[in-house]
Amino acid sequence: MASKKAQFDAEKTLEKIESQFEMVQVLNEKGEVVNNDLMPELSDEQLVELMRRMVYTRILDQRSISLNRQGRLGFYAPTAGQEASQIASHFALEKDDYVLPGYRDVPQIIWHGLPLYKAFLFSRGHFVGNQMPEGVNATSPQIIIGAQYVQAAGVALGMKKRNKKSVAVTYTGDGGTSQGDFYEGINFAGAYGAPAIFIVQNNQYAISTPREVQTAAKTLAQKAVAVGIPGVLVDGMDPLAVYSVVKEARERAVTGGGPTLIEAVCYRYGPHTMAGDDPTRYRTSDTDSEWEKKDPLVRFRNYLVEKGVWDEEQENKVIDQAKEEIKEAIKKADETPKQKVTDLISNMFEELPRNLEEQYEIYKEKESK
Amino acid sequence: MAQMTMIQAITDALRTELRNDENVLVFGEDIGVNGGVFRATEGLQKEFGEDRVFDTPLAESGIGGLSIGLATQGFRPVPEIQFFGFIYEVMDSVNGQMARWRYRSGNTKHAPITIRSPFGGGVHTPELHGDSLEGLMAQQPGLKVVIPSTPYEAKGLLISAIRDNDPVIFLEHMKLYRSFRQEVPEEEYTIPLGEADIKREGTDLTIVTYGAMVHESLKAAEELEKEGHSVEVIDLRTISPIDVDTIIASVEKTNRAIVVQEAQKQAGVAANVVSEITERAILSLEAPVLRVTAPDTVFPFSQAEAVWLPNYKDIKETAKKVLDF
Numbered sequence A: 001m002a003s004k005k006a007q008f009d010a011e012k013t014l015e016k017i018e019s020q021f022e023m024v025q026v027l028n029e030k031g032e033v034v035n036n037d038l039m040p041e042l043s044d045e046q047l048v049e050l051m052r053r054m055v056y057t058r059i060l061d062q063r064s065i066s067l068n069r070q071g072r073l074g075f076y077a078p079t080a081g082q083e084a085s086q087i088a089s090h091f092a093l094e095k096d097d098y099v100l101p102g103y104r105d106v107p108q109i110i111w112h113g114l115p116l117y118k119a120f121l122f123s124r125g126h127f128v129g130n131q132m133p134e135g136v137n138a139t140s141p142q143i144i145i146g147a148q149y150v151q152a153a154g155v156a157l158g159m160k161k162r163n164k165k166s167v168a169v170t171y172t173g174d175g176g177t178s179q180g181d182f183y184e185g186i187n188f189a190g191a192y193g194a195p196a197i198f199i200v201q202n203n204q205y206a207i208s209t210p211r212e213v214q215t216a217a218k219t220l221a222q223k224a225v226a227v228g229i230p231g232v233l234v235d236g237m238d239p240l241a242v243y244s245v246v247k248e249a250r251e252r253a254v255t256g257g258g259p260t261l262i263e264a265v266c267y268r269y270g271p272h273t274m275a276g277d278d279p280t281r282y283r284t285s286d287t288d289s290e291w292e293k294k295d296p297l298v299r300f301r302n303y304l305v306e307k308g309v310w311d312e313e314q315e316n317k318v319i320d321q322a323k324e325e326i327k328e329a330i331k332k333a334d335e336t337p338k339q340k341v342t343d344l345i346s347n348m349f350e351e352l353p354r355n356l357e358e359q360y361e362i363y364k365e366k367e368s369k
Numbered sequence B: 001m002a003q004m005t006m007i008q009a010i011t012d013a014l015r016t017e018l019r020n021d022e023n024v025l026v027f028g029e030d031i032g033v034n035g036g037v038f039r040a041t042e043g044l045q046k047e048f049g050e051d052r053v054f055d056t057p058l059a060e061s062g063i064g065g066l067s068i069g070l071a072t073q074g075f076r077p078v079p080e081i082q083f084f085g086f087i088y089e090v091m092d093s094v095n096g097q098m099a100r101w102r103y104r105s106g107n108t109k110h111a112p113i114t115i116r117s118p119f120g121g122g123v124h125t126p127e128l129h130g131d132s133l134e135g136l137m138a139q140q141p142g143l144k145v146v147i148p149s150t151p152y153e154a155k156g157l158l159i160s161a162i163r164d165n166d167p168v169i170f171l172e173h174m175k176l177y178r179s180f181r182q183e184v185p186e187e188e189y190t191i192p193l194g195e196a197d198i199k200r201e202g203t204d205l206t207i208v209t210y211g212a213m214v215h216e217s218l219k220a221a222e223e224l225e226k227e228g229h230s231v232e233v234i235d236l237r238t239i240s241p242i243d244v245d246t247i248i249a250s251v252e253k254t255n256r257a258i259v260v261q262e263a264q265k266q267a268g269v270a271a272n273v274v275s276e277i278t279e280r281a282i283l284s285l286e287a288p289v290l291r292v293t294a295p296d297t298v299f300p301f302s303q304a305e306a307v308w309l310p311n312y313k314d315i316k317e318t319a320k321k322v323l324d325f
Helices: A010-018 A044-069 A083-091 A106-112 A116-124 A147-161 A180-192 A221-227 A239-254 A285-292 A296-307 A312-335 A341-346 A354-367 B006-020 B044-048 B060-072 B084-104 B134-138 B151-163 B213-226 B244-254 B270-284 B302-308 B312-323
Strands: A098-100 A168-173 A196-202 A231-235 A260-265 B002-004 B024-028 B053-055 B076-079 B114-119 B144-146 B168-173 B182-184 B197-200 B205-209 B231-235 B238-240 B257-264 B290-294
Touching (some): A010 A221, A044 A083, A044 A106, A044 A116, A044 A296, A044 A312, A083 A106, A083 A196, A083 A239, A147 A196, A180 A196, A180 A221, A180 B060, A196 A239, A239 A260, A239 A296, A341 A354, A354 B244, B006 B024, B006 B044, B006 B076, B006 B151, B006 B168, B024 B060, B084 B114, B084 B134, B134 B144, B134 B238, B197 B213, B205 B213, B205 B312, B213 B231, B213 B312, B231 B244, B244 B257, B244 B270, B270 B290
Parallel strands (some): A168 A196, A196 A260, B114 B168, B144 B168, B205 B231
Antiparallel strands (some): B144 B238, B197 B231
16 A cells, blocks of 8 residues: 655645745844845935934833823833834835824824824823824824724725825734734735735734734734735844835835735833833843843944944934923923813714713803802 | 615615715625625616725625725725624724724814614524614714614615714614615705604604614504504604604603614613603603513524514504503
8 A cells, every 4th residue: 555645745835934034134233234235225314313213212212101100191002122113114104104003103103293292192091192183194092903904904995096105004013913903904905905014013022922822823924925915024123124124115005016014023121001011020031131132222323323423412412302302292281271071072973963962061061160 | 756665765875975975985795796785786886986886805894994994085985784793893993993083083083984784683584684783883972873764764864874974873674675665756865863753643652663663663553543542653763862852752742652672672772762761751651661672582593583573563562551551
């Protein structure tokens, strides 16, 4: 009897898929250029502006944590460590692009045009914090993990129907890739060839659950295969690599090439949120210090100093400016009038239904006393 | 004027709004070239093109997200959920997202979305097609929920729903799709959302109802008339918000009321109607306000529909209890 020959080599199939997703890197941990071919075309001024925004965002994180501890901010999800994945990806966008952030992606919408004091009001829980100024194309941070993905497919299809040369950009984390809406969002955008960029910030942990518990897939970028769109794996601690892949995805999208899924491999130095999460329960200090060596600020600073366009004085200037603006923004947030029930009722519908009309009168009476 | 079934009146409303407003988009599972599983969108893709009337992948949550995203680009989406039992797949997009869109943005964004979806018993559908889940939606601030019972109202209410700048759930009872024809004007017209309609005037008892139960209630009222009872039948038409004024005016006249729904007793909106009446008109009541509903079980296996669904006999029985109290 001849032995039965396997028709299907499972290991080889997986290897074949996984080998398609090599980590894109431009700068190594020391700030040396390791891939000149992918070096984005950025002027010295642009490089300095990108560094300025990243430093500013690191200070914003430090101050936000401190203000939260003083009770002067509410809900806050730390961002330190993710400056390259958040800020350099946003740097590749245009004003007409539409940003659909997750709850940790406040920095992107600030740099897209949301005033800082409003970002603080979002944290405190005040509707004025969610009122985007006219012309700022963004939604407020999405709390339901995955919802921003299906919505982004719709924004992108809308842009395609309007013949706009712009893209919808949305962010989720590693845990978020397990949601149904994550798959549906990228699948819809793929089926319609819609101009969307889906960014997965793989910061290794979904609260306490490590990335390996989410999926047996070796990379998150390969999830793009399930829907037939390009997937890219990028060093999320490398601002130039992140900028480069987002810029390329944007070009492809606005020229009719459809969506891209980008996995930015990064790390959050802080807790999941400031609502009592303690990362020492599930992370070792060894892992932390390993990732600290990869700090996007350190490698980009080294690169720019070497290039002769950045120095300590410039950096201190940014830090001082950030602290000053944060102080002013908190003051402006403090001065914002308190919310009334009648405000909340008024924001429900264009025309109030009769139950709310009735309740409006009741609360107006209460508020007049 | 033309004689139309409810499904024809719905198609006519969609055609009217696709013509009137280039931002109106109609989409869902099999609504394009196929014209919908009930022919509600028959001929629309041919007339308006694939850019305006298009099929989607089979994923209700994706359809919900797509609607919200399209709204941010100034479109007026009219998505379809094939059967309302599938709403669970898209509860977040509807109740967690679009219903809150205006509020959460502090009135800087809005979601002019109309979700059309068939529901209702009596046509022997398979599992999770006929369930009455309007009560779930009626509990969500930020939504309006509309349920027409006639072809004339289906057209006028759907045009109003599409023109509304906030999300509307438009539920179409499957048994009423083709059960009768009615004169429907060919030109456009609207019926205001949130206003009930008195389908039959009476002085002894008020029946508050909606959907297929409107017709059962009218049948019961006719029989009660023969027995000397004058019954007023109110068709809510919009079940959120409820037209409290029309109900209260009627109860103050008749001093007796029952509420009739196809949904289970623990579901639907009957309990809310009873509460409104007791809060506002208890001194007018000669008897408690009783409910006619389905039993509190899962929607029946199709062969058990006849014994499970409420009908005119149940309505007559409950009406008599209240009349004889």
